[in-house]
Amino acid sequence: MDTGDVDGGAADDRGGPASGAAGGRGGEWARHWHYAALPGLDLLRARYVRHSFPRHSHDGYVVGTVTSGIEEVGLPEGAVRSGHGGVIMINPEVPHTARAGVPGGWAYATLYPSAGLVAEIAAETTTLRGTAGFAETVADDPHLGRLILGVHRAAEAGDALTADSLLRISVARLLCRYGGPLPVRPPRTAGAAIAARAKAVLEERMARPPSLAKLAQELGTGPFALLRAFKDTYGMPPHTWLTDARVRRARRLLEAGGAPAETALAVGFTDQPHLNRHFTRIVGVPPGAYRRERAARPGGARTYKTAEGAAS
Numbered sequence: 001m002d003t004g005d006v007d008g009g010a011a012d013d014r015g016g017p018a019s020g021a022a023g024g025r026g027g028e029w030a031r032h033w034h035y036a037a038l039p040g041l042d043l044l045r046a047r048y049v050r051h052s053f054p055r056h057s058h059d060g061y062v063v064g065t066v067t068s069g070i071e072e073v074g075l076p077e078g079a080v081r082s083g084h085g086g087v088i089m090i091n092p093e094v095p096h097t098a099r100a101g102v103p104g105g106w107a108y109a110t111l112y113p114s115a116g117l118v119a120e121i122a123a124e125t126t127t128l129r130g131t132a133g134f135a136e137t138v139a140d141d142p143h144l145g146r147l148i149l150g151v152h153r154a155a156e157a158g159d160a161l162t163a164d165s166l167l168r169i170s171v172a173r174l175l176c177r178y179g180g181p182l183p184v185r186p187p188r189t190a191g192a193a194i195a196a197r198a199k200a201v202l203e204e205r206m207a208r209p210p211s212l213a214k215l216a217q218e219l220g221t222g223p224f225a226l227l228r229a230f231k232d233t234y235g236m237p238p239h240t241w242l243t244d245a246r247v248r249r250a251r252r253l254l255e256a257g258g259a260p261a262e263t264a265l266a267v268g269f270t271d272q273p274h275l276n277r278h279f280t281r282i283v284g285v286p287p288g289a290y291r292r293e294r295a296a297r298p299g300g301a302r303t304y305k306t307a308e309g310a311a312s
Helices: 115-125 142-156 160-178 190-204 212-219 223-234 238-255 260-267 272-283 287-295
Strands: 029-033 041-048 053-056 062-069 071-075 078-082 086-090 096-100 106-113 132-134 138-140 179-181
Touching: 029 287, 041 062, 041 142, 053 238, 053 272, 062 071, 062 142, 062 160, 071 086, 078 086, 078 138, 086 142, 086 160, 106 142, 106 160, 115 132, 115 160, 132 160, 142 160, 160 179, 190 212, 190 223, 190 238, 212 223, 212 238, 223 238, 238 260, 238 272, 238 287, 260 272, 260 287, 272 287
Parallel strands: none
Antiparallel strands: 029 041, 041 106, 053 096, 062 086, 062 106, 071 078, 071 096, 086 138, 132 179
């Protein structure tokens, strides 16, 4: 497959904020945003030291390159580590954690392409059957890392042609080198069926969920049987999944222009500080910063402190 002879830019980037943006030296900073010229894609460029991401998942794909330090990602099959020039690939709905692998933290540039965008690129550039995904989680591939970083640089500069070209070339090369069909899910067991019913209840009653005992009673099972079934099916217990689901719904409400305080109550958090805490831990930036980026002009560089209690 020929994806063109395109380089993503300079061979080295130590993870500093975008040009013109404020960022404290040695401190944590992050920018999580959407470039209007690249539909179906979110971008995160950040440096974290103390911040760690709790177990969560995404409805799309995660593709990131570490630009300094070491990132440690916890997956169902165990932890993986990636250093400068390494590439991390995570398929949709795979529960994972992330944290610094060294005391100095890590900086990285991450792309979040939607399932539809990856399917479109896979259909045009590969012969993969079924739903395309990644067969590997971590790869030492500095050239692809530079391409991923190049998408960020081009988007930050407002260069839609270059950003879109590098995005598609990056994903195509990742699928070519590390891709494969996503595993076909086995037939649903009784436990998986109960877990799916529990998930539907929690989605419907997100703002006022029942207790574990009450939920199990409604479903005709025991609390521990429900805990086991839910974790086996979704990779996390119901309360952890619910927090992640609340943050996902909060993102959609904020993207639509919702105020953080109103969004917090709508998804079931007790107040805005409660939303701030969980949103920042899972997304990497406070909800107010996330909302402002969606309202900002494309290409406007901006970074945010990520310390606990940061203003939203």
